Amino acid sequence: MENPSAAATPALSLLERLGQQLSTSATAQTVYGTPVERDGITVIPVARARYAFGGGGGGGTKEGEGAGSGLGAGAGVSLTPVGYIELREGRSRFRPIRSSVVPLVAVSGVVAWLLLRSVPRLLGKRKNR
The missing domain is CATH 1.20.5 (Single alpha-helices involved in coiled-coils or other helix-helix interfaces)
Incomplete structure (x- = not known):
């Protein structure tokens, strides 16, 4: 009989790689955009970031299928602008959109x-x- 953890290993490996790729894109720059300065006012865009990922796998049900067949994974990122930070004369103010x-x-x-x-x-x- 097959070891159940052996069937889960490829799925876990795939999810770990997917999680690592998403974690490198989840930076402050993703949520706080590049500051723009004009006429003594600095504006920093602000967005809401939502990350989701998941996956799964299953063992073969037909004769001849190996463990780990039926693997799948997916990921999604949603960025929604919510406002900006205005820096003027040493003061900051959040302005919602x-x-x-x-x-x-x-x-x-x-x-x-x-x-x-x-x-x-x-x-x-x-x-x-």
Whole structure:
């Protein structure tokens, strides 16, 4: 009978290599971008970084398949801008980037409400004609 840890070794090795590659890309520069200076103001971009990886493997189920067949792994990185740090006259200030979705939804709701409110008046005028 096969040693279960022997089947897991290739999968673990693959995950370890994947983890090492992701850890080299997870630097402060990934989250805090390159500073830009202009007119005495320095701006440092700030992003939210999300890393995820996983994988797995399984032993062969058919005759002749070796241990470790069916290995798989994947990784993903998501960088989302969240704001910037402004350096001016020896002071720092974080300035968030606001999402425009909330105001857009609010404006759309008000417009829809106004349109629905005017429908009975429009229908009343059509009946009077």
